[in-house]
Amino acid sequence: MELRLFREFEVLAEHLNFSRAAEQLNMTQPVLSRHIKYLEEQFQVRLLNRNTHKVELTLAGRIMQEEARKIIAQFEASSQAVRAVKGLGNGKLSVLYLGEATRSFLSLFLGTFRKTSPDITVECCDSQLDAVPEAIRKHTCDLAFVVRPHGVKESIPAVHSLPLFEDPLYIAVNRKHPLAGRSSVSIREAMEWPIIGTSREIAPRSGECNAYFLERYGFKGTYAVECPNLETCCFYLDIHEEAVALLPLHRRELLSKDTTMVSLVETDCKFDIELIWGRENRNPCIDIFVREFREFSEDHDFAAQNPAPTGAPLGSGEAHLPAPQPPRRFNVAAGRA
Incomplete structure (x- = not known):
């Protein structure tokens, strides 16, 4: 039996969705379905319960998932061990x-x-x-x-x-935002404005990183716009002129010409x-x-x-400007204040 069948079942067992699994495996859904059916015929068990609403692993399917992981891991470990003995390494x-x-x-x-x-x-x-x-x-x-x-x-x-x-954290804003002209701001000051952030549900690790510093400094609200990734957060800054997003310095290439970064006063935000x-x-x-x-x-x-930009402040404005006006009500659906 081909090892790839076990790999395919392992991916499907993770997603419990034929379309997403087939996309990850770079194959069509009908081909994946045939391969899973072949596995079920070979072992004479039903591995999945399928209907129009969802896909679930049977007891045999859960056992197969664990065994598939073991088979794949053992094959890879054995292959690497043999190559290492030859002195060739994996290469x-x-x-x-x-x-x-x-x-x-x-x-x-x-x-x-x-x-x-x-x-x-x-x-x-x-x-x-x-x-x-x-x-x-x-x-x-x-x-x-x-x-x-x-x-x-x-x-x-x-x-x-x-x-x-270490990489410092900045805020990213539209160039029309009142904070855009500042040389630096505090994270609590940034939280007075609508926040665009990464979804913890869609991208757990990125979402945790995005929310960590906000919550550490007392943020208990909800995002004005919740995005699947930082790329989308930066896109929304082009539309929402009064919103704020948190952005590590190394991701500054995501910003358009209409947005900019401002450094944070808090030195522990990194x-x-x-x-x-x-x-x-x-x-x-x-x-x-x-x-x-x-x-x-x-x-x-x-x-x-990966140095910070030099010369003029990241906000491209004067360091001492009048305090920004309180944020106006934010219309997420319409994308305007």
């Missing part, structure tokens, strides 16, 4: 990076790594933060960069980590950026990559690869 690494937060210094490092380890192919993929835990757990990536609020312990279990640098990898991942190339990455980091200031 391949998959790395998830988080946009501008890590792209610049990762590309700088890989220029050196390709020369020192030419036999190892490194595949890099720009990723959303919420995709990292599953990718690490399922070994669909070997290493990943993560961002978390400063001082908060990493929530992904069974990983090793290498701290890299993120820690780290490189992580699974403790159970036996790919022998990981040790080589991490060792060289660690040595490389000792000679390079990664934070300097």
Whole structure:
């Protein structure tokens, strides 16, 4: 029986939705349905209960889900162990990076790594933060960069980590916003305005990062607009001239010419950026990559690869302006005050 059938069932068991699973597997829904039916015929059990409203795992399906994970993990571990014995290593690494937060210094490092380890192919993929835990757990990536609020312990279990640098938090506003001309503001002052934030339900990790500092400083309200990701938050700032969004400095490339960033007075509002990898991942190339990455980091200031803009204040205005007027009532549906 082909290993890919177990992979397909594992993805379907995670989503319990044929359309989403087929999309992730890059295949059509009818083909996925045939493969699952084949599995049921081979084991002579019903793995799923299906109707027009939902898909559920049967008892046999839940057992199959756990066994599929074991089979896939054992196959990958065995393959890597055999290659390691040959002295060849896996010869391949998959790395998830988080946009501008890590792209610049990762590309700088890989220029050196390709020369020192030419036999190892490194595949890099720009990723959303919420995709990292599953990718690490399922070994669909070997290493990943993560961002978390400063001082908060990493929530992904069974990983090793290498701290890299700290990244400050800013507020992002439309250039017509009264705060846009300020050199800095307090987070409590920013909370007096309608907040555009990331949904915890749609993107749990990103949502937690987005809400952490607001809640730490007493925010108990609801978002004026709740978005699936930071890209959408920044898009809405073009429309809502009186709204505010929280944005790490490294994501400033998401802003349009009509929006800008203003620094926060609170120095503890920042993120820690780290490189992580699974403790159970036996790919022998990981040790080589991490060792060289660690040595490389000792000679390079990664934070300097992502500096704050210099010159005029980020708000592009005078540092001392009259206090902004209280925010007017915000019409979310119409996108105006």
